[in-house]
Amino acid sequence: MAIRITCINKSGGWHADPHHAIENLGWTNEETGKRDVSTRLEIYDWLKNRQGIAYVVDTRGNKAYVRPRENVHGTRYVQTIADQVWTDNLLALPECRR
Numbered sequence: 001m002a003i004r005i006t007c008i009n010k011s012g013g014w015h016a017d018p019h020h021a022i023e024n025l026g027w028t029n030e031e032t033g034k035r036d037v038s039t040r041l042e043i044y045d046w047l048k049n050r051q052g053i054a055y056v057v058d059t060r061g062n063k064a065y066v067r068p069r070e071n072v073h074g075t076r077y078v079q080t081i082a083d084q085v086w087t088d089n090l091l092a093l094p095e096c097r098r
Contacts, residue, residue, distance in 0.1 A: 007096035026096035
């Protein structure tokens with residue numbers, strides 16, 4: 001199953017890396033139409049341990065895939081990669097409505 005990440009919510013407070021500030025990610029399964037919101041750690045686990053596929057589409061229609069990452073302190077987060085370069089596509093998404 002593949003999902004398209006469509007929005008994010010950031011947690012409050014200061015974060016050394018803005019990707020760690022992502023608390024929730026809204027997504028759509030474009031095959032079934034199902035929509036939901038999952039925590040950053042739920043998406044991380046789904047990508048890393050269940051072979052899930054997630055991506056973001058930019059305004060030009062380019063797709064960047066979301067990958068699980070960990071920093072040197074063990075903090076788990078997700079970030080996009082395009083053309084073998086880590087990118088900030090998730091941070092450019094709008095806030096999810098609650």
